[in-house]
Amino acid sequence: MNSLLLVILILLAGAVLSFLANRIMPILSGVMSFLSIGAAAVIFFVQVSAADSMAIPISGFSLHWGINAYSWLFGAMVLGLSVFVALYAIAFMKGKDRLGYFFFNFNLTIMAMMGIVFSTDWVSLFIFWEIMTWSSFLIIIYAGISEGRVGTKYMIFSAIGGYAMFMAILVSNSLLGSFQIADLVSGFGTLSLGNQALIGILFMVAFGVKSAVMPLHVWAPRAYADSPMAFTAIFSGLLSKMGIFGMGILMISVFAQGTIGQTFIFSNILAWLGAVTSVIATFYALIQKDAKRLLAYSSIAQLGYIIVGLAIGTPLSIMAALFLAVVHAIFKGTLFMVVGAVERQAGTTNMEELGALIRKMPWTFMAALFSIIALAGVPPLGGFVGKWMLYESLITSGFGANYFLVIMVFLSSTAAFLYSYRFLFGLFLGQEEPEFDHVKEAPAIMVVPMVVLALLLLVIGAFPGLLFEPIANAMAYMGVDVNWNMTVLSNVWGDEVHMEPLWTSILVMFVIGATFLTFKTRRNTRYVTTKDIHTSGEIPEAHENMTFSVNFYQPFERAIEPVMKRKMDTYYNRIGEGLESLFGFARKIYTGNGQTYAIYVIIFLSILILIGETIFNK
């Protein structure tokens, strides 16, 4: 059997089986889901090759599936992360309600993402795109109907995006006579400028919604924060990357063929949207009290960088974007799992209440620490390499205005340090509270995926070439040649700075330093309580609070207050209310009175008889 079909069928069967398994024993549901995703991953990594392709004929056209270096990258990302999350989910979801429902949709979402990746024509991509949308919607509402109407908002925005894509697909089909992605790439240049813009904008809206670009991001924070964390790891880590997947196809190959690609419109507006998204979302992340919300906004901000990279469109920036995309999937997936573990063990994710979980959940802390280092872009973990390349590509892109983008990205990534620290401090450091004494480390089945992913970040940080190679292959497939040697990373000043020795020495120092500190402190470790401190002769009482995590960044919050005042959300809500009242007016046409209806018939008939000649006489 065709291995592509096999992957999809295994995931589908996993969805159905985990739904049924819930009837036998709830825990089996998660196990079923994990096994099917594992099996699919094995087949994907072992069997799937570039030669695989298949076509499903449907009356009038046919659906095509295939795999290439670019889709392989995303496919590997999806299944690679999903396996870990699925393992984590078994323990995370244990004891919760309606596990069959949850895992059915969980598997279906992953199946849909693989389907998107495998599709080589737009119709099958759209089919899987919509399956992904509704299955993820069903998980978002799993937590219950909230007063913020999170699910509805997600569905409305997804529908706008989905139908924008649908329209773009149909228009391009009517103009080019083909649904194939490859034909859009080759034929895009032949279209008129207006049609190029129409198709381009529609596709951008479609992919922009899923990757939460301003101003289409309003669904994201609550949707990420309100879903079960086991799913949010997928949702933020992978589902949003499907938007990036589509944007990549457009920005890298399609627009490059068109005359519109060279003009100001797409690349720069999008880059600026990405940059603004990253700055604003970072500010929002800073003022959150809830760790889930913090991470949700942080996700939006990180996607902003990726979009900047894609939009700039030089080989280096695309590479940076794809690199960041993969790394973001890993660290954000891990971080959401960390928050999930904290939520499950401690019962809350409010950073103002929590604290000092480092001793109780050391392994979770380790995973969180590594991911946060990667997120903040501090060497030697993976995030640094990506950010470095992004800055460099912006500076070397040879377009003056991009220096402002550098400033924006730099601002947001500096501000990201603040929330990164707050995340670590709020959850794991600070003063031990008696109410969290009972907290224990999460079960092994949850810890293992987190720790493995954290170590993976270290490996990628140490050997970024591991990731550069598939990315370079993907880019070569898309028609962008790139030299991915580390040595050419920083040749702004004309010199080739040999990064590799430099990099290796940083890494060695990090490892040696970490080892040294561990061993040095280990010998004379003395466990102290938070109150065991010198305070100018005063002895703090047990109830006295010594560390503060309330109003953490108050001065900063005051500084950014003017920016935060205008929320996109309020505008949308106003539009929504306006439409509602307009609709309320429109529905009054149906008065419920038979006489009115009879009058409608008579008026309609009279109008038609009066002007019938002009209407029908053509």
Added chain:
Amino acid sequence: MVVSPVHFIAVPLLAAFLIPLLAKVSKELVRIVPGLVIGYLSVVSVILMTQVVNTGQPIIEVIGGWSPPFGINLVFSAFTGFLVSLMTFMAFLIWIYSYRFKKIDDAPAQKYFILFMMLVTGSTGIVLTGDIFNLFVFMEITAIAAYSLTAFYRDRDGAEAAFKYLLIGSFASALMLLAIVLLYSQVGTLNMAEIAQRIHTVPQGMKITIFTLFVVGLGIEAEMFPLNGWAPDAYSQSPGPVGVAFAALVVKAGVYSLVRVVFTMFDIHGAYEFLIIMGAITMVIAEISALKQTNLKRMLAYSSIGQMGFVLIAFGIGTNAAVFGALFLMFNHAVIKGLLFMSGSYLVYNTPSKEIKDMAGIGKKLPMVSFFFALGALAIVGLPPFSGFWSKLYILMAAADASFYYLMGTILIVSIIEIVYYFRVMGRLYFGKPQNDVVLQKPTLGGIFAMGVLATVIIVIGIHPDFVTGFIQSAADTLLDKAGYINNVLQLTNL
């Protein structure tokens, strides 16, 4: 077995008259016989459909030996056959669904089955007949059965709804009759094929007046805006299975006759554009109204009107691909809206107020029904991989090929509205806070079976649309082949 299209009319009509007599023999027969009749008709439709598809020729039945244009003829072509098969299939499921309808009280059940048989007779008759006056007669049969079924629950609301329906429906009859009289005075025949042949001899002004009368008269039956005021009340006040019958049979017959008039009988080109515009207005207004409904059945009714608007748009585009899409949508609408009305009725049945907000959390108590409703909701808004997606795809493809970009935009924006109100109900069903004080009425075995069949059809067609596309394609070809229709019907006279 000798089968002929005339069975579609004769057998159920006979059954309708025999039911009171059968009731004297056994109470159970009242319930069994309609099923046997419709089952038989389903078999007939399958046999005839295979014959039509194999030979490529329509089956034309001449009633009483009077060949057209003098006598009445029935045309079972790929197009009409497709609709008739769909109708009998849906009618059969409705029968299964309502087998235990009013189980405790047999007198109303008897009335229900009589009227239901008449509804089937009328609807299939409208589709099959080749004579315009005969079409009018069948339309009256359908309408009278539909009025009575609307008022079935002898309460105030039912009576009011039936009265509105009657009021507007009598307009439809009057206008239709006037149109037929005028047409007869101009062309001197009532046979639709012959009318089509001679219509170009009618003076333009007269032709347009007649056409206008037809459009308004039939537009009422096809739920075109602003003639559809009767529909929401009729759908929401009639018993559950009747709502299904309205969506699957009555409206389909109305749309069929409108399409027959526009495509076959008249040659007015402006009519296509008119259909698009009216369809779009119908759809937009109906979906907006659906969004504001708090009563589930009314919401479904408005959604049904909206879908009919969509069908009219697709017919208005008029290309082969668009007609194909329109027929596919009619098929999907019958199946999906059938499922929604069937499951929705149980939800309403268990919620005394019939309000959507009171259905919160019913998903846990009625898992099957809620699942079917959710499936129907996903399918009707056109989400893949369910059958509703394909019809939407084909229609929009046709619209794109005809460069109707604004129209596409409108359709898609309206679809977003549709998603909002269906998903709102879905979310509430599953994740609202349940109210505990309700005693639940579980669905009957027949109900589950009927809904299960529809759900299976939705999923199977969604994954493999080619099961039906062949039939729909030949139906679309037949509809657009006007010369073929005229020849096929009239060659009988030359024999």
